[in-house]
């Protein structure tokens with residue numbers, strides 16, 4: 459049982475769709491599927507803009523979202539309060555961008571005021587883009603994208619490029635209502651399908667920047683992808699089986715409804731957090747900035763808990779990354795996760811803590827707190 463922030467559990471209908479023989483990527487049948495999938499992707503992004511499908515993981519989608527709209531030496535602000543923010547700084551540096559890392563401590567949210575100050579004082583309008591990880595998976599912190607984006611809009615020139623890999627399909631990311639320029643995501647997170655596809659949604663202002671952007675690009679040339687997407691196709695052989703599976707997953711999401719999907723993720727986050735607190739564990743992110751899709755827990759027993767819950771209950775939870783390795787573990791509740799899964803994970807965690815001699819709470823406290831939160 460996977461309770462990690464990607465790959466996430468895959469529904470049986472999706473697995474069965476994956477088992478079908480591949481069809482030709484230039485066939486009429488496949489073109490129809492692409493058209494339907496693209497319409498549904500727009501729905502999930504709450505956008506009328508292009509949403510392009512790439513055969514890549516989320517990092518590829520983000521790299522494409524960065525390199526297509528910028529030129530060598532451009533100044534970019536990168537929000538960095540965890541592993542993924544750090545990765546986007548590294549991508550920017552690899553491509554020779556003038557990268558300003560706007561840091562916050564891991565476990566704390568980015569401070570929108572720092573972005574406001576930097577953007578307001580940029581009178582020459584030399585900042586070309588602001589890159590934000592919405593839900594920072596390494597820490598379970600959700601950044602205040604809406605407020606940071608408002609400061610970007612006030613600046614007027616800079617693009618906002620968003621890593622929505624663990625927020626899209628779990629939390630509200632209304633691309634058009636907020637005026638986000640580039641939104642990247644990956645298949646193995648909220649989409650309920652395996653790893654292998656990346657998605658980049660691109661707005662008009664970014665397409666304007668594309669015309670003059672001069673960073674090297676070939677496989678990830680989004681202009682080429684856009685041209686083919688207009689014919690419900692892709693420039694290169696896409697992962698046809700994954701697109702077929704995606705259609706099934708997106709249909710399931712449509713019938714659940716966006717609001718219900720967001721509400722479910724929030725309830726699961728609240729139940730997991732309530733249970734952790736009731737069992738005497740410390741939450742790494744505060745309530746006010748808790749991601750709905752992932753809960754990070756700080757404890758010196760992190761690795762013992764992970765190996766015990768795996769051994770006794772066959773449940774996989776994620777460890778801490780970099781300096782958090784050994785002192786944090788992370789529970790993913792993203793995508794195809796039900797109340798039953800949450801109660802299973804919480805009760806197994808409770809059993810694990812008892813095995814490890816955590817005696818500071820009464821048996822049943824975690825499960826009870828989770829049930830109360832799920833019912834509230």
Ligand SMILES: *Cc1c(COP(=O)(O)O)cnc(C)c1O
Nearest residue numbers: 515516517542593595623624644
């Ligand atoms: C998983 C993830 C990614 C993408 O990672 P890949 O391994 O390339 O799919 C990017 N950003 C965040 C916040 C993630 O959680």
